Amino acid sequence: MARAALILGGARSGKSRRGEEMALSCGLAPVHIATAEARDDEMRERIARHKARRRGRGWREVEAPLDLAGAIRAEAAADRILLVDCLTLWLANTMLAGRDAGAEAAALRRAIGDAPGRIVLVSSEVGLGIVPENALARRFRDLAGELHRDLAREAETVLFMVAGLPLAVKAPPPARPPD
């Protein structure tokens, strides 16, 4: 598996910004894989704001609202770091498109597992409120929770963002000192 980091957090908790900083600071060529679809003005405005922040800093920009596994397979390389932003939007797109979200999540995990280089995965934690009355929303938060759990098991770093600051849930092992 690519050396992976998973960045979880709530709304406006600084997940995307943290992911961008991690990608830019590691020395590899950064690729931004966006899963958002600009379906309304709220979303369009948000996507434009984030894009403006990345402009002129060497990012390659890719959009993958549905075929995220394919985009990861196409883009991953030993000298690249992929930033996927974000997994819950991709999961929502997948469910809205009537696809089998469980099978798609398994395919996504395989693509991440096979990828060379590094990958940073941004996703929203959505399971800490009242159980939703809507069955689809319940299914969505269950699938999101399972996906996060499965990815966190393999990831080297897991962060939980609170108010723009990271709580380290899983930290990489300390670097081995040179002999």
Added chain:
Amino acid sequence: MARAALILGGARSGKSRRGEEMALSCGLAPVHIATAEARDDEMRERIARHKARRRGRGWREVEAPLDLAGAIRAEAAADRILLVDCLTLWLANTMLAGRDAGAEAAALRRAIGDAPGRIVLVSSEVGLGIVPENALARRFRDLAGELHRDLAREAETVLFMVAGLPLAVKAPPPARPPD
């Protein structure tokens, strides 16, 4: 009070699994006290999956959707570890049954306080979303929050699960070295 651990977390955050591992690794005889009622297929399937995971590993299985304090009093013993999974389901059952949830929570805390042996309490954190419009849901999350706070004060260990991984909110004191 029994030496208690409280495991909190969101949907599918690995709370049950962590509780089972804690119970199986401590050397005492494990008793599983389930509070779930199989009211629909979603629930039936989930209960069956969790039961299958525990099968053949020495668990004694008890169901206590409402009289959780009674089940704890009946089952607790110095050579046993009880795993209660989970408190928020029990609280929802109690409210749906029209019982006085505040009084029942106090009785539960007394039963836990009196219990010999060890106990692991699994519960869902439900208070980190938008304030629910529904007054009953607001009352539920307030009662859940108060119960967690009261139990955490007495517990030796409190974990907050994120994506299957524990954040230690309260850790037991280091073991005293043998004389």
Added chain:
Amino acid sequence: MARAALILGGARSGKSRRGEEMALSCGLAPVHIATAEARDDEMRERIARHKARRRGRGWREVEAPLDLAGAIRAEAAADRILLVDCLTLWLANTMLAGRDAGAEAAALRRAIGDAPGRIVLVSSEVGLGIVPENALARRFRDLAGELHRDLAREAETVLFMVAGLPLAVKAPPPARPPD
């Protein structure tokens, strides 16, 4: 900026109590700035309970459901510690009053930045559940998230309360030993 602490957490997670303890333990004169309005019995009862807890312990009590920046400017002093409880209620009041919440949040941040003495800010984390269907609720949780992020950047201490216990998200630097 005043030396500031930001205390975040979910419903009934012990935020207010922690804030009161921090204010009372620092040696400065404590001022309680409440943003709650007693609009219904639920709220009236809650406000009365919290007030009773503070009675006779030297608190000066101020109410600022809307003009929080003004109250901070009026009350802050080098020998005082202000406890603002809480920011999300103030934000909800601001939005319900039809005010420009973004501009008001900027004014609030300036007032906090200009204040002498110390300040403890209590606020609810509301962004960790399912995305609300209601556009106003979405806007509210986005603004709350941004406000928390902006304040956390400047604060000396940021706590995330879980079941009445603090997780340190940002800790003050260790005290310099006396020469």
